[in-house]
Amino acid sequence: MDHLENQEILLYQNKIREALANQQIDQFRAEYLELHPYDQAAVFEEQPEEIRKQIYSYLSPDETAEIMENVNWENADVYFTEMYSRYAAQVLAEMSADDAVDILKEMDKNKVASFITIMEKESADEIKHLLHYEDKTAGSIMTTEFVSVSATDTVREAMLHLRAEAPDAETIYYTYVVDQDKKLVGVISLRNLIIAEKDWLISEVMSDRIVSVDVGGDQEHAAQMMRDYDFLALPVVDFQNHILGIITVDDILDVMEEEADEDYSRLAGVSDTEKGEDSAFVSARKRLPWLVVLLFLGMITASMISRFENTLSQVAILASFIPLIGGMGGNTGTQALAVAVRGMATGDVAKRGKMRMVMREGLTGIITGLSCGIVITIVVTIWQKDFFLGLLVGLSIFATLIIATLAGAIIPLLMHKLNIDPAIASGPFITTINDIISILIYFGLATAFMGLLTQ
Amino acid sequence: MDHLENQEILLYQNKIREALANQQIDQFRAEYLELHPYDQAAVFEEQPEEIRKQIYSYLSPDETAEIMENVNWENADVYFTEMYSRYAAQVLAEMSADDAVDILKEMDKNKVASFITIMEKESADEIKHLLHYEDKTAGSIMTTEFVSVSATDTVREAMLHLRAEAPDAETIYYTYVVDQDKKLVGVISLRNLIIAEKDWLISEVMSDRIVSVDVGGDQEHAAQMMRDYDFLALPVVDFQNHILGIITVDDILDVMEEEADEDYSRLAGVSDTEKGEDSAFVSARKRLPWLVVLLFLGMITASMISRFENTLSQVAILASFIPLIGGMGGNTGTQALAVAVRGMATGDVAKRGKMRMVMREGLTGIITGLSCGIVITIVVTIWQKDFFLGLLVGLSIFATLIIATLAGAIIPLLMHKLNIDPAIASGPFITTINDIISILIYFGLATAFMGLLTQ
Numbered sequence: 016m017d018h019l020e021n022q023e024i025l026l027y028q029n030k031i032r033e034a035l036a037n038q039q040i041d042q043f044r045a046e047y048l049e050l051h052p053y054d055q056a057a058v059f060e061e062q063p064e065e066i067r068k069q070i071y072s073y074l075s076p077d078e079t080a081e082i083m084e085n086v087n088w089e090n091a092d093v094y095f096t097e098m099y100s101r102y103a104a105q106v107l108a109e110m111s112a113d114d115a116v117d118i119l120k121e122m123d124k125n126k127v128a129s130f131i132t133i134m135e136k137e138s139a140d141e142i143k144h145l146l147h148y149e150d151k152t153a154g155s156i157m158t159t160e161f162v163s164v165s166a167t168d169t170v171r172e173a174m175l176h177l178r179a180e181a182p183d184a185e186t187i188y189y190t191y192v193v194d195q196d197k198k199l200v201g202v203i204s205l206r207n208l209i210i211a212e213k214d215w216l217i218s219e220v221m222s223d224r225i226v227s228v229d230v231g232g233d234q235e236h237a238a239q240m241m242r243d244y245d246f247l248a249l250p251v252v253d254f255q256n257h258i259l260g261i262i263t264v265d266d267i268l269d270v271m272e273e274e275a276d277e278d279y280s281r282l283a284g285v286s287d288t289e290k291g292e293d294s295a296f297v298s299a300r301k302r303l304p305w306l307v308v309l310l311f312l313g314m315i316t317a318s319m320i321s322r323f324e325n326t327l328s329q330v331a332i333l334a335s336f337i338p339l340i341g342g343m344g345g346n347t348g349t350q351a352l353a354v355a356v357r358g359m360a361t362g363d364v365a366k367r368g369k370m371r372m373v374m375r376e377g378l379t380g381i382i383t384g385l386s387c388g389i390v391i392t393i394v395v396t397i398w399q400k401d402f403f404l405g406l407l408v409g410l411s412i413f414a415t416l417i418i419a420t421l422a423g424a425i426i427p428l429l430m431h432k433l434n435i436d437p438a439i440a441s442g443p444f445i446t447t448i449n450d451i452i453s454i455l456i457y458f459g460l461a462t463a464f465m466g467l468l469t470q
Numbered sequence: 471m472d473h474l475e476n477q478e479i480l481l482y483q484n485k486i487r488e489a490l491a492n493q494q495i496d497q498f499r500a501e502y503l504e505l506h507p508y509d510q511a512a513v514f515e516e517q518p519e520e521i522r523k524q525i526y527s528y529l530s531p532d533e534t535a536e537i538m539e540n541v542n543w544e545n546a547d548v549y550f551t552e553m554y555s556r557y558a559a560q561v562l563a564e565m566s567a568d569d570a571v572d573i574l575k576e577m578d579k580n581k582v583a584s585f586i587t588i589m590e591k592e593s594a595d596e597i598k599h600l601l602h603y604e605d606k607t608a609g610s611i612m613t614t615e616f617v618s619v620s621a622t623d624t625v626r627e628a629m630l631h632l633r634a635e636a637p638d639a640e641t642i643y644y645t646y647v648v649d650q651d652k653k654l655v656g657v658i659s660l661r662n663l664i665i666a667e668k669d670w671l672i673s674e675v676m677s678d679r680i681v682s683v684d685v686g687g688d689q690e691h692a693a694q695m696m697r698d699y700d701f702l703a704l705p706v707v708d709f710q711n712h713i714l715g716i717i718t719v720d721d722i723l724d725v726m727e728e729e730a731d732e733d734y735s736r737l738a739g740v741s742d743t744e745k746g747e748d749s750a751f752v753s754a755r756k757r758l759p760w761l762v763v764l765l766f767l768g769m770i771t772a773s774m775i776s777r778f779e780n781t782l783s784q785v786a787i788l789a790s791f792i793p794l795i796g797g798m799g800g801n802t803g804t805q806a807l808a809v810a811v812r813g814m815a816t817g818d819v820a821k822r823g824k825m826r827m828v829m830r831e832g833l834t835g836i837i838t839g840l841s842c843g844i845v846i847t848i849v850v851t852i853w854q855k856d857f858f859l860g861l862l863v864g865l866s867i868f869a870t871l872i873i874a875t876l877a878g879a880i881i882p883l884l885m886h887k888l889n890i891d892p893a894i895a896s897g898p899f900i901t902t903i904n905d906i907i908s909i910l911i912y913f914g915l916a917t918a919f920m921g922l923l924t925q
Contacts, residue, residue: 049679050679051679051681051699053698053699053700174664177664178664178665181661181664181665182665187660187661187664188643188660188702205642205643205660206636206642209629209632209633209636209642210633210636210637224504224505224506226506238723241723242720242723242724242727243508244506244508245508245720245723247643247702247719264702264719264720264723265697265700265719267723268693268696268697268700268719268722268723268726269697271723271726271727271730272697272726275726275730275733275734276812278730278734279730279733279734279737279808279812280808280812282734282737282738282808283737283804283805283807283808283809284801284804284805285805285808285809289809293830294830295830295831295832295833295834295836295837296833296837298809298830298831298834299833299834299837299838299841302802302805302834302838303838303841303842305801305805306798306801306802306838306841306842306871307841307842307845309797309798309801310794310798310842310845310846310867313793313794313797313798314794314846314849314853316790316793316794316797317790317791317793317794318790318853319790320789320790320792320793321787321790324786324787324790325786327782327786327789328783328786331779331780331782331783331786331789332776332779333789334775334782334786334788334789334792335771335772335773335774335775335776335779336772337775337789337792337793338768338771338772338775338792338793338796338905338909339765339768339769339771339772341793341796341797342764342768342771342796342800342898342901342902342905343761343764343765343768345797345800345898345901346739346760346761346764346898346901347757347761349738349739349898350738350739350740350757350760352738353734353735353737353738353740354738354740354744354753357731357734357735375748375749375750375753376750376753377750378750378751378754379750379753379754379757381750382750382751382754383754383757383758383761386754386758386762387758387761387762387765390762390765391765391769394769398769398773412765416761443797443800443801443804446797446800446801446901447797450793450797454793
């Protein structure tokens with residue numbers, strides 16, 4: 016069965032609705048559990064509340080758990096509220112711990128507490144433990160369901176252990192080797208375990224080149240390492256190198272999506288929490304803060320220009336080039352910003368040195384400024400038959416591009432130094448800053464040129 | 471051994487340099503091959519040419535192959551040119567086919583041909599085969615080194631087969647089940663293979679809920695499915711459902727990084743080929759095309775404003791609000807654009823319908839426009855002590871925000887319809903378009919208001 020397209024989902028929906036309508040539990044289960052959990056979730060999320068409740072009653076907690084691992088976290092709160100608390104608690108207990116925690120984090124404290132109290136102790140402790148970790152840290156995306164063996168076990172013992180753990184473990188493709196006080200001493204892939212002779216010792220076949228992440232470390236760092244080393248899972252350790260859990264690659268895929276989304280949204284000045292399903296009012300509320308800030312930054316620009324009212328009333332044509340110059344400043348600034356932010360994300364800047372990057376951007380600004388400046392000087396001179404006007408606009412573009420490019424590169428670097436995520440320096444922000452700078456340059460020069468301009 | 475930091479790399483470098491300087495092959499191999507291939511590559515790439523050549527002479531082709539799978543593709547061309555052709559061909563043959571192809575695609579046709587001719591036939595055919603697939607398709611990132619069994623095999627036979635294939639296969643964690651004419655009929659994870667009884671038939675334990683991608687499909691679609699279904703590998707099939715290869719999750723991590731990078735760069739109007747190591751001249755050359763286009767779009771805006779020269783010379787203060795209004799238009803447009811592009815990337819728009827998204831953006835525009843319009847009307851009225859001027863600016867903001875928001879949403883949708891990647895509609899482009907629109911609105915209204923404005 017291939018990836019379900021919408022119409023296919025509808026088809027299944029109808030079959031399943033029918034089975035539900037006719038209370039045919041067996042037929043429903045036959046139809047529904049055939050689907051991949053991701054598609055089960057897709058169908059489930061399309062159903063109205065009463066049908067969803069019927070589905071809970073037809074499925075065991077661990078079957079529902081599989082669905083809940085694939086639904087949209089924002090909505091999960093609703094679903095768990097619909098269930099009988101005991102059932103909900105069982106579902107949460109059956110879910111892989113990291114997914115359960117992701118959902119609980121969206122719920123209000125009291126509800127979480129009530130679920131945890133009626134949950135069987137083992138899962139409850141696990142979840143309580145995971146709930147402690149701060150958002151966006153390695154700890155917050157790890158799961159505690161990993162397989163570990165002792166270095167003194169044989170391959171045969173390890174394989175038997177694996178077979179037993181297989182149904183519950185998040186992954187069985189890496190087995191982590193720990194010493195008596197649970198410190199991480201090695202790792203062995205199932206691939207190597209299978210090739211190895213059954214009576215060899217784990218210590219003989221394991222690798223002690225362990226790549227691990229700190230529990231408090233940034234999830235983005237974990238993603239970077241997963242990408243660099245092509246692992247399927249990474250062990251998460253504390254400062255004493257005790258293994259606390261593992262991060263699996265499927266969670267890293269979500270992290271990467273999330274982080275990319277965040278940077279992209281910030282560059283555009285939209286909240287990365289904005290979703291396609293948001294109503295216009297929600298979207299507006301999320302976008303307005305930005306727009307209002309920019310509105311007042313824009314007022315600063317306006318008040319600056321108003322100072323040059325005299326200059327303008329004498330040479331009104333000057334106004335025509337305001338958007339051009341402001342726009343060019345904004346665009347080059349955003350270009351430099353994007354390159355800088357990416358360079359820092361990939362660690363490229365760190366490797367080559369900040370100073371070198373700034374120098375490079377400065378030179379880039381000079382080259383682009385010179386090119387654009389010359390072009391515009393010629394164009395304006397011909398168009399307005401006024402060389403000095405052309406020169407004025409050209410010089411302004413030249414100066415603006417250099418300063419804007421430098422600003423785009425330096426501002427994120429400064430933010431980085433102040434431990435602010437550089438990606439926050441979004442396009443609109445840089446654009447508006449550079450707007451103001453460019454206007455100052457333009458009218459500064461204009462006032463100086465006054466005498467020379469044909470009026 | 472934890473993820474190598476730069477200083478650690480330097481430390482290893484010195485040890486390794488020393489071993490190289492003293493021609494201590496064994497010590498070099500002991501030190502160097504201890505490292506994870508990713509770190510081997512990091513150290514290798516820091517070395518000058520003569521040292522690199524020495525390294526080739528100390529390592530077997532398959533050892534070098536591991537390094538080459540981890541170096542920066544852009545530089546790989548150089549490395550393979552340094553090697554003796556026969557050695558280079560052996561290294562390419564030992565590399566996992568998809569990585570080898572990625573590197574060959576960066577080389578010039580003749581060099582590729584010369585390598586392939588001296589390569590042992592099997593690998594040569596494989597690579598020639600993969601070279602055919604278009605960039606950014608599923609075929610271009612798949613590897614042909616997967617494990618397949620027949621539905622009539624027993625679990626025991628399958629496991630023996632796996633053990634034999636383990637050293638070469640890209641992944642052994644999924645085994646694909648094919649019928650006599652190589653059509654994909656099922657899949658079984660190693661997890662289930664291990665749990666299953668040894669004498670069961672594969673047909674009894676395999677899953678026939680196969681999720682696969684078309685060889686010509688978009689790599690982004692494959693990434694989406696990998697994320698949705700949490701697989702470690704996806705089978706790639708032709709139209710007759712013959713399995714041609716598999717895409718492994720480690721390649722998907724790279725795809726996601728690449729695609730995110732691309733969207734981000736485009737939003738900022740930088741070429742996604744721009745690298746931190748580029749010289750200022752290279753960067754400038756990559757950014758200039760954009761800037762020149764925007765320069766001329768800006769000239770259009772300028773020529774429009776110049777038409778209102780009379781209006782301006784009479785009420786010079788009007789000019790002060792040009793950047794404010796243009797900027798707001800640009801910013802809202804970029805916000806709407808970002809949401810639309812993201813929505814299309816995640817398939818969210820397809821799910822909820824284009825019309826619904828446009829309606830939503832329109833309403834969002836009305837709300838934000840109304841809010842900002844009222845604020846600015848009040849502020850300008852108080853500041854300039856001129857209600858009609860305030861009203862003029864307020865109305866312009868109101869109209870601009872509605873139109874700009876719609877433009878930001880509709881333009882990428884149109885591009886999508888024309889099969890142009892919507893992400894190409896970068897921020898600067900939308901910004902400039904909305905600049906022009908907003909200026910027209912502003913001066914249109916201004917001319918209408920003329921009589922009412924205090925002069």
